[in-house]
Amino acid sequence: MEVITGGFHADFPMGDPSRVGEARRHAAQLSADCGLDDVEAGRLAIIVTELGTNLLRHASGGRLLLSPRPGRREVEVIAIDRGPGIPDLERSLNDGFSTGGTPGTGLGAVRRLADDFDIHSSQPQGTIVLARVRSAASPRDASARVCTGAVSLAAPGEIVCGDAWAFALDGARAALLVADGLGHGPDAAEAATQAVAVFAEEPLGGPRRLLERTHARLRATRGAAVSLMLADAEAGTLRIAGAGNVLGRVVSGVEDRTLLTQHGTAGLAMRSPEETAAVWPAHALVVLCSDGIETRWKPEQLRPVLERDPAIAAALLARDHCRGRDDATVAVLRRKD
Missing domain, CATH: 3.60.40.10 (PPM-type phosphatase domain)
Known part of the structure; x- marks a missing residue:
């Protein structure tokens, strides 16, 4: 049996570029709290930077939500916005496609770097992106249905x-x-x-x-x-x-x-x-x-x-x-x- 608890989501509205750095620093602390190694923490930092910068440049009402899962040794990142939505979701997920020249080169890289990834987008309501990074030593129970x-x-x-x-x-x-x-x-x-x-x-x-x-x-x-x-x-x-x-x-x-x-x-x-x-x-x-x-x-x-x-x-x-x-x-x- 696995019991899953987690802290509440720290909420970072992407109103100016400084909030991306603030979210990245918070992610670094969560990485340490959840026992991620340097490589895993690096992957998380790129994901936070990419999602935060995309929200800042292309979305209305963009926010990054970050939450730890210490028992699972993972950190969850959720990017949400209020529009305009992504017109060509498949193209945006191609690795190497970048909408803003950011370090991870687009949502495709976020998908590649994350252990869990999912996305939902509708126009004009907006987009929700989920990414989780977990330790290789995570005790997650894969047998759960x-x-x-x-x-x-x-x-x-x-x-x-x-x-x-x-x-x-x-x-x-x-x-x-x-x-x-x-x-x-x-x-x-x-x-x-x-x-x-x-x-x-x-x-x-x-x-x-x-x-x-x-x-x-x-x-x-x-x-x-x-x-x-x-x-x-x-x-x-x-x-x-x-x-x-x-x-x-x-x-x-x-x-x-x-x-x-x-x-x-x-x-x-x-x-x-x-x-x-x-x-x-x-x-x-x-x-x-x-x-x-x-x-x-x-x-x-x-x-x-x-x-x-x-x-x-x-x-x-x-x-x-x-x-x-x-x-x-x-x-x-x-x-x-």
């Missing part, structure tokens, strides 16, 4: 995020947690961090049991809205329990189902936990969003990215539906092809 992605952003002006997420992968089974500490800032982050700690102790123990334990652990904190899910890719089933306004949805080409949880706040006031079951249709994404994300997004937005890396779907929702005044998290599950 579920893939995951998450984007977590701190509230404006905060240096920590009051939301947290975690995944656990065990063959066809996957567990998922999203916790939203009340308010934002360090105290909210402490509540969310404690929820992750409970999850990591026994992530496949069942959502109701985990919610009960989380409620008890969070009594010493300001409390959190929490949703916990256990998914089975082979059986096509979901079990979910939660307290508070972390929204769950199941979205496919023909499906859009909301996963309801009870009112309350883990650690403060909560009824006896109730666990509900739902079907996980083939080719459907399972999405959990904290209340920093608008609830009324349309399922049609995700349908073009149903087969992409789940982090692309998470970034798309964060780009288009972040309320901009609170911590915001989107976590996504998808069956592997």
Whole structure:
């Protein structure tokens, strides 16, 4: 079994050239934190430089998001923008094609240098590029039949995020947690961090049991809205329990189902936990969003990215539906092809 946790995404708006260097320096620190060697850290630096410079020169509202995955010994980079989109995506991905004369010579080089790479672009909405660099010694579990992605952003002006997420992968089974500490800032982050700690102790123990334990652990904190899910890719089933306004949805080409949880706040006031079951249709994404994300997004937005890396779907929702005044998290599950 593999438990995946990660920090929130540091957000670098590409407003001027100095932000590229700032993002590259932050990437160097994340490389050290995640145990990347000099060659791996160098690959990450080129990716950050290339994506940041492309955003600066060719995109509107471009931002670079960087996040560590210490347990996996990898660093994730997501470039997002608000247009104009890439008219010829295949050509832009040819290695050696450069739109700005940058050191890596284009998106093709980013794809070549990254251990994981994915991209989605639409006109005029914009482009999302995902790249991950990981250590050759990464303990990543390749036998898992579920893939995951998450984007977590701190509230404006905060240096920590009051939301947290975690995944656990065990063959066809996957567990998922999203916790939203009340308010934002360090105290909210402490509540969310404690929820992750409970999850990591026994992530496949069942959502109701985990919610009960989380409620008890969070009594010493300001409390959190929490949703916990256990998914089975082979059986096509979901079990979910939660307290508070972390929204769950199941979205496919023909499906859009909301996963309801009870009112309350883990650690403060909560009824006896109730666990509900739902079907996980083939080719459907399972999405959990904290209340920093608008609830009324349309399922049609995700349908073009149903087969992409789940982090692309998470970034798309964060780009288009972040309320901009609170911590915001989107976590996504998808069956592997």
